[in-house]
Amino acid sequence: MRIIETALILRKEIARLRTDGKRVAFIPTMGNLHDGHLALIKEARAQADIVVVSVFVNPLQFPREDDLQRYPRTLQADCEKLSKAQVDLVYAPAVSDVYPHGLAHQTQVMVPPLVSQCDEPHQRTRLRGIATVMCKLFNLVQPDIVFFGTNDHPRFLTIRRLIRDLNYDIALATIPTVREKTGLALSSCNTLLNKEEKEAAPRLYQVMQTLADMIRERPSAIAESLDNARDDLSRAGFRDISLEICDADDLEAVRVNSEKAVILASAWLGNIRLIDCLHVNMPNPAVSETASPSL
Structure with a gap:
């Protein structure tokens, strides 16, 4: 080398x-x-x-x-x-x-x-x-x-x-995101998390998994589910939370003809901004254009 x-x-x-x-x-x-x-x-x-x-x-x-x-x-x-x-x-x-x-x-x-x-x-x-x-x-x-x-x-x-x-x-x-056993996406900045923050960090992925299930089962309830997810992350110690559900191809609002959505998540935990995403196959028909607000 x-x-x-x-x-x-x-x-x-x-x-x-x-x-x-x-x-x-x-x-x-x-x-x-x-x-x-x-x-x-x-x-x-x-x-x-x-x-x-x-x-x-x-x-x-x-x-x-x-x-x-x-x-x-x-x-x-x-x-x-x-x-x-x-x-x-x-x-x-x-x-x-x-x-x-x-x-x-x-x-x-x-x-x-x-x-x-x-x-x-x-x-x-x-x-x-x-x-x-x-x-x-x-x-x-x-x-x-x-x-x-x-x-x-x-x-x-x-x-x-x-x-x-x-x-x-x-x-x-x-390649697919490589994760720790807890679900936390591997990142070069994870080493800067202290013990308490490292324990809280996997909550970000868990919340995204919950949102993915919601999209498949109740796509009309996206706004309510995003509110609940933001509150969940806030209680876990995250701040300046950005959580959105978008069309995976262009990050526009999910449309009726969207085949794949992506859950985009970023939030501060301690001195680190964690970034993650999760792809979701959309049900047919997909949610309407007005059903994917950002937080």
């Missing part, structure tokens, strides 16, 4: 591999790797000749400076895991290598905002930062296929649209 810290060397190494006609898979991460990342790597290993992983804490996608400073940085441990997983290249740059002219002078990429959570100011900042760094990484790595987890559905839709609209010749692959 080779660890690369500069874009110049990465370009040269990718060009060398390309001359051999190798199929390149790419997994972008912000480090503090967990079993979810390793599952992505395993799938990438099965579908490509070369696996490239980036480890970069992207400052552009953090609306708050304290969140950026608090984010775990565990590069040495990450590289040990990546070596065991038989990754070929690790790109672990400094901020100055990715943004050599500084953040204030960096061209940024704005994917037209999806409705729903993406209209929130913090989401617009986060998704703009993700779109920008993905463009830079795609241009450097030039992968044939890129892998993402599915617990962050707005991110997935943003990257899918980015690839489509900017004509990247890249396949987008996902």
